[in-house]
Amino acid sequence: MGNVIGIGAAPKRKEDQRFLTGRGNYVSDIKRPGMTAGVFVRSPHGHAILRGIDKAAALASPGVIAVLTGDDVKADGLGSLPCGWGISDAKGVPMKEPPFPMLAQGKVRFVGDMVAFVVAETPEQANAGAELLNIDYEVLPSVIGVLEAVRPNAPQLFDDVPDNICCDWELGDKAAVESAFRRAAHVARLSLVNNRLIGNPMEPRAAIAEYEPGTDRFTLWTTSQFPHVVRFLMGALVLNIPQHKLRVVAPDVGGGFGVKQFHYGEEAVITWAAKRVKRPVKWVASRSEGYVSDRHGRDHVTEAELALDENGRFLAFRVNTLANMGGYLSTFGPNIPTNLYGPLLGGVYTTPAIYCNVKVVFTNTVPVDAYRGAGRPEATFVLERIVDVAAAEMGIDRVEIRRRNMIPKEAYPYQTPVLVQYDSGDPMGCLDGALEAADVKGFGVRKAASAGKGKFRGLGYSTYVEACGLAPSRFAGRLGARGGLYESATVRVHPTGQVTVMIGTHNHGQGHETTFAQIVSDKLGVAFENVDIVFGDTDRVQFGMGTYGSRSLVVGGAALSKATDKVIAKGKKIASHLLEAAEADIQFESGKFSVAGTDRMKTFEEIAGAAYVPHDYPLEVLEPGLEEQAYYDPVNFTYPGGCHIAEVEVDPETGTVTLVNYTAVDDVGTVINPMIVEGQLHGGIVQGVGQALFENAVYDEGSGQLLSGSLMDYCVPRADHMPMMKVATHATLCTHTPMGVKGCGEVGTIGSPAAVINAVVDALSHLGVTHVDMPATPNRIWRLLQNASLPVAAE
Amino acid sequence: MQISFTLNGRPTTVDVEPATLVAELLREQLNLTGTHIGCDTSQCGACVVHLDGLPVKSCTLLAPTLEGATLLTIEGLEGAPGSNRMHPMQEAFREHHGLQCGFCTPGMLMTAVALATEKKDLTEADVRHGLEGNICRCTGYQNIVVSVMAGAAAMNAAKGE
Numbered sequence: 001m002g003n004v005i006g007i008g009a010a011p012k013r014k015e016d017q018r019f020l021t022g023r024g025n026y027v028s029d030i031k032r033p034g035m036t037a038g039v040f041v042r043s044p045h046g047h048a049i050l051r052g053i054d055k056a057a058a059l060a061s062p063g064v065i066a067v068l069t070g071d072d073v074k075a076d077g078l079g080s081l082p083c084g085w086g087i088s089d090a091k092g093v094p095m096k097e098p099p100f101p102m103l104a105q106g107k108v109r110f111v112g113d114m115v116a117f118v119v120a121e122t123p124e125q126a127n128a129g130a131e132l133l134n135i136d137y138e139v140l141p142s143v144i145g146v147l148e149a150v151r152p153n154a155p156q157l158f159d160d161v162p163d164n165i166c167c168d169w170e171l172g173d174k175a176a177v178e179s180a181f182r183r184a185a186h187v188a189r190l191s192l193v194n195n196r197l198i199g200n201p202m203e204p205r206a207a208i209a210e211y212e213p214g215t216d217r218f219t220l221w222t223t224s225q226f227p228h229v230v231r232f233l234m235g236a237l238v239l240n241i242p243q244h245k246l247r248v249v250a251p252d253v254g255g256g257f258g259v260k261q262f263h264y265g266e267e268a269v270i271t272w273a274a275k276r277v278k279r280p281v282k283w284v285a286s287r288s289e290g291y292v293s294d295r296h297g298r299d300h301v302t303e304a305e306l307a308l309d310e311n312g313r314f315l316a317f318r319v320n321t322l323a324n325m326g327g328y329l330s331t332f333g334p335n336i337p338t339n340l341y342g343p344l345l346g347g348v349y350t351t352p353a354i355y356c357n358v359k360v361v362f363t364n365t366v367p368v369d370a371y372r373g374a375g376r377p378e379a380t381f382v383l384e385r386i387v388d389v390a391a392a393e394m395g396i397d398r399v400e401i402r403r404r405n406m407i408p409k410e411a412y413p414y415q416t417p418v419l420v421q422y423d424s425g426d427p428m429g430c431l432d433g434a435l436e437a438a439d440v441k442g443f444g445v446r447k448a449a450s451a452g453k454g455k456f457r458g459l460g461y462s463t464y465v466e467a468c469g470l471a472p473s474r475f476a477g478r479l480g481a482r483g484g485l486y487e488s489a490t491v492r493v494h495p496t497g498q499v500t501v502m503i504g505t506h507n508h509g510q511g512h513e514t515t516f517a518q519i520v521s522d523k524l525g526v527a528f529e530n531v532d533i534v535f536g537d538t539d540r541v542q543f544g545m546g547t548y549g550s551r552s553l554v555v556g557g558a559a560l561s562k563a564t565d566k567v568i569a570k571g572k573k574i575a576s577h578l579l580e581a582a583e584a585d586i587q588f589e590s591g592k593f594s595v596a597g598t599d600r601m602k603t604f605e606e607i608a609g610a611a612y613v614p615h616d617y618p619l620e621v622l623e624p625g626l627e628e629q630a631y632y633d634p635v636n637f638t639y640p641g642g643c644h645i646a647e648v649e650v651d652p653e654t655g656t657v658t659l660v661n662y663t664a665v666d667d668v669g670t671v672i673n674p675m676i677v678e679g680q681l682h683g684g685i686v687q688g689v690g691q692a693l694f695e696n697a698v699y700d701e702g703s704g705q706l707l708s709g710s711l712m713d714y715c716v717p718r719a720d721h722m723p724m725m726k727v728a729t730h731a732t733l734c735t736h737t738p739m740g741v742k743g744c745g746e747v748g749t750i751g752s753p754a755a756v757i758n759a760v761v762d763a764l765s766h767l768g769v770t771h772v773d774m775p776a777t778p779n780r781i782w783r784l785l786q787n788a789s790l791p792v793a794a795e
Numbered sequence: 796m797q798i799s800f801t802l803n804g805r806p807t808t809v810d811v812e813p814a815t816l817v818a819e820l821l822r823e824q825l826n827l828t829g830t831h832i833g834c835d836t837s838q839c840g841a842c843v844v845h846l847d848g849l850p851v852k853s854c855t856l857l858a859p860t861l862e863g864a865t866l867l868t869i870e871g872l873e874g875a876p877g878s879n880r881m882h883p884m885q886e887a888f889r890e891h892h893g894l895q896c897g898f899c900t901p902g903m904l905m906t907a908v909a910l911a912t913e914k915k916d917l918t919e920a921d922v923r924h925g926l927e928g929n930i931c932r933c934t935g936y937q938n939i940v941v942s943v944m945a946g947a948a949a950m951n952a953a954k955g956e
Contacts, residue, residue: 012890019896020889021870021885022829022830022901023829023870028831202831202899202931202932203896203898204833204834252896255896256896286834286835287835509896510895682935683932683934683935710834710836711838711930712838717935718936719927719931720926720927722923724937748935
């Protein structure tokens with residue numbers, strides 16, 4: 001009999017054994033009998049008319065079984081890839097929503113747009129066949145940047161989307177903001193770019209589909225963060241496959257970060273092809289293919305203005321953003337730069353009036369959608385940067401200006417002027433904790449030491465809040481969500497007392513198999529090793545919305561907690577019968593049902609046994625078995641937040657920025673497993689540091705070619721880019737989730753870019769530098785230093 | 796063509812197309828899928844194996860180079876005989892939460908074991924530099940670095956016994 005391992009403990013992870021020994025089960029590891037290989041032929045042009053495709057030579061190539069194109073999709077009457085959110089402008093006019101065909105029809109709109117699918121006996125034969133496809137393109141000029149895309153006479157992606165504007169979205173009280181600006185003692189202004197990112201989970205996307213004619217059932221194995229949503233979107237809206245005839249399996253998935261939370265055309269094409277060729281079809285993306293087809297993230301151009309009174313108090317905040325959507329609307333695309341951006345512009349401050357306008361723009365680039373943080377890092381970056389700009393212009397210390405405007409702990413719940421109401425938080429507590437942990441007092445000495453070596457040292461703060469635990473369905477529905485955002489869990493107690501949990505979230509690195517087992521072990525008093533978590537298979541798990549938006553513990557964990565409570569409630573009824581006591585007198589604690597005030601009790605295992613062998617059992621009023629299911633729909637978002645402090649050293653000779661210290665104190669609510677939470681914070685922070693210092697998706701404006709199309713051109717952080725980070729938590733409990741949890745998956749990525757860039761600007765402020773766009777590469781910094789006519793750099 | 800080599804301690808002979816990469820041979824023909832392929836430019840390191848005791852990216856090697864060689868993959872990494880434990884480096888990664896999604900993990904482990912074998916007293920800087928050819932997108936490397944140092948210490952201790 002093993003141990004109960006409860007909430008707050010840090011057991012080693014259940015999932016580790018298979019990964020450490022090379023026995024994980026990723027999609028690319030799977031082989032099916034008679035399997036064929038599929039290869040996608042993608043547009044090499046950013047923008048072109050697709051005049052025709054001659055398949056003959058490809059079809060005659062050795063081993064080629066089928067060549068499928070947009071014409072075949074049309075002939076089979078299949079749908080286009082659906083968008084899960086429909087936003088509207090201020091007048092209620094819905095966004096422009098041109099169809100996103102799974103294989104291009106008539107036109108291609110980005111380099112990587114899928115044009116054909118070649119199925120052959122082997123991947124080599126499929127590639128050879130693909131080379132022989134004769135595709136007639138009439139190349140058109142591409143438009144890449146949002147500023148260029150909305151100019152008059154810019155290339156138009158769609159005939160019925162004038163100026164390439166999908167939606168002109170706004171939020172907040174424009175008149176109140178204008179009036180506050182008229183009263184302002186000072187107005188800080190900032191133009192900035194939020195750089196385009198490519199998520200790069202280490203496992204490239206992959207899929208295998210199989211059709212069984214005997215049962216008329218399809219199975220799709222796919223690298224997805226939300227298999228049930230893929231089943232719904234693909235089955236119901238694209239391929240017209242009834243839900244009960246379609247199984248979607250997302251087994252071990254090698255990282256997601258949002259990149260794998262969309263329904264991709266590849267999944268639909270492969271599933272459709274499997275039935276046409278009557279054999280399983282497998283496709284594994286290369287990394288290069290991922291660069292031009294995995295949905296990208298961020299890509300904003302923003303003008304922000306902050307109005308302040310003479311004491312540095314924020315009166316109003318106005319933000320105008322152009323957000324790049326790429327060539328089509330991806331699953332969550334239009335939601336990210338609007339609903340997950342505007343409502344976060346209040347940050348941790350008491351700014352009374354906020355107005356935000358976002359023009360959502362089509363360009364000839366890979367569709368843009370959620371990437372870790374999704375909208376909230378963009379909001380945090382704008383706000384935390386302009387706060388620093390305002391502080392510098394008004395001669396107020398950067399920490400002091402934050403304190404003057406922060407929401408005090410006592411003011412929660414706090415209603416912001418931009419829709420959301422924060423339930424709990426203590427930004428000042430996080431700030432104080434971080435100042436201490438980062439040894440800010442000793443910064444002057446460290447700066448002097450750096451100066452002695454000819455280096456510029458800077459310190460940067462980011463005090464932020466985010467909204468996660470996506471999402472309250474009713475609220476999300478009002479904002480344009482086309483689906484629910486609840487989660488579900490089933491707790492199956494076996495006759496011998498062990499437990500299997502079926503949950504609709506998806507584990508791809510987050511440690512759910514461990515964290516969720518701790519919750520069950522804690523609540524039911526069952527040994528940790530006697531709890532297994534099942535996820536990622538629509539045939540095994542009842543339903544689910546998957547993992548994204550830091551929702552798994554917040555929403556899925558809540559469903560699990562609720563289902564566990566139902567097991568206990570039924571157990572009490574059984575115990576009441578067996579112990580011949582009133583149900584109200586039965587207590588459940590530490591795995592034992594007992595009659596209050598007596599030593600009469602039944603163990604959890606005895607109750608489970610009685611439920612499945614109901615000889616002495618109240619069959620007239622109670623069903624046998626011990627298995628309960630719960631759906632949980634949150635009443636609000638959760639609002640994790642915190643304070644991040646970055647310390648950098650800039651080498652003026654080379655422009656290289658070195659991150660020398662990093663401190664984060666985050667409020668993620670109740671911590672179930674501190675080891676796992678720390679790991680999530682580390683990983684999130686480094687992705688944010690990647691955005692700030694290294695990562696940038698770069699396109700050639702005229703041709704639409706992606707110039708940063710490999711790991712040799714797109715720099716993700718390496719081990720030697722980072723110092724040891726200090727992370728800690730400072731918890732206030734969420735008031736509306738069952739366990740007080742807030743979510744921790746994205747906080748690192750949300751808080752860190754602003755902290756790092758604020759530190760870089762601080763390091764260079766004596767040269768008159770007031771802003772640095774991301775990524776702060778050596779090249780960019782060196783040029784800045786040249787323009788600043790720095791004596792040392794001019795030598 | 797036919798090639799013979801020692802794979803995870805066992806003599807192995809396979810028929811292989813000469814243009815096959817070692818990573819593909821392992822995964823597709825020998826069903827050893829612990830060696831992962833994460834890129835196509837030899838940057839990510841998910842495919843690192845030991846060839847005659849040295850760490851190599853198996854996506855850059857053609858199968859015929861294996862003739863007569865000794866190859867160790869993640870599936871062959873083992874703890875002390877009879878100990879019922881994994882290799883000390885694997886144990887250290889579990890102990891210090893040096894993995895999340897697990898995809899880079901086999902390559903990280905193979906590189907880490909080689910680093911620890913090559914140099915006795917690894918510093919943090921040694922480890923960070925030594926892992927430059929292995930990309931992890933989940934952990935932020937911090938717990939990997941801690942794991943490698945702990946695993947190296949455990950390997951040294953075991954050697955001293």
